[in-house]
Amino acid sequence: KDFRNNVKPNWCPGCGDFSVQAAIQRASANVGLIPEELAVISGIGCSGRISGYINSYGFHSIHGRALPLAQGVKMANRELTVIASGGDGDGFAIGLGHTIHAIRRNIDITYIVMDNQIYGLTKGQTSPRSAAGFKTKSTPQGSIEPSLAPMEMALTAGGTFVAQSFSTDLKELTALIEAGLKHKGFSLINVFSPCVTYNKVNTYDWFKENLTKLSDIEGYDPHNREQAMSTLMQHDGLVTGLIYQNTEQPSYQELVTGYKKEALSKQDLGMDQEDFDRLVKEFM
């Protein structure tokens, strides 16, 4: 079935987020999902609108809270495939605590970050991904803070699927999302998704000049964590491809004692309809 709907995105022409939307739609179809089996949970920011642009279940949540929502959805209904998505401000600033704990928890969802190194929705302020010296209206002298390194952070936090891509490389991005959806555990995919309106430094051309594909590095092994970390540090994080995957570690779902296979919504609550109605009334 088609994951496209008839809602026209109101992103600026040329925004990198269009490719991420297309890649999610293609990857979901390629792994054999139907819209009723997918939930896309997003945060706040330009990228947060994505949940409304995909034909699936969706929830446009609050700033930095896509991951708590997404984890709740997955725990309540393990039959759903769950994608969380948002921007670098959403996931690496206000939502960073949730990001780190979802990574180490290894809960079976896919988190796609549209990383444009700026706050676009609020018209261009530095984000945790902006480089030191980055000038915006809020930092006219240049930012004095260094940029956060999300891939190194994910490896340190125990990430079992850590990947990065560039929004012009639809083929690689789609393949990585497919692999993330199939991964049994938490998959983090950071996508360089240029903001053409407010970020005049990290442009499409800038990324083309500065990114290195891991597939071009001879002998790169995405199952070697030490090599993943040293390669990231050597390239200042500017690599694309599958950085690291650990298929040995069980997911959170596999470890929770008494976790039932069927969705919470389908389980017997251990009460009859009369008791249930009485309970509902208490909350009304």
Ligand code: SF4
């Ligand atoms: Fe995309 Fe930037 Fe426009 Fe937002 S402001 S829609 S991030 S180009």
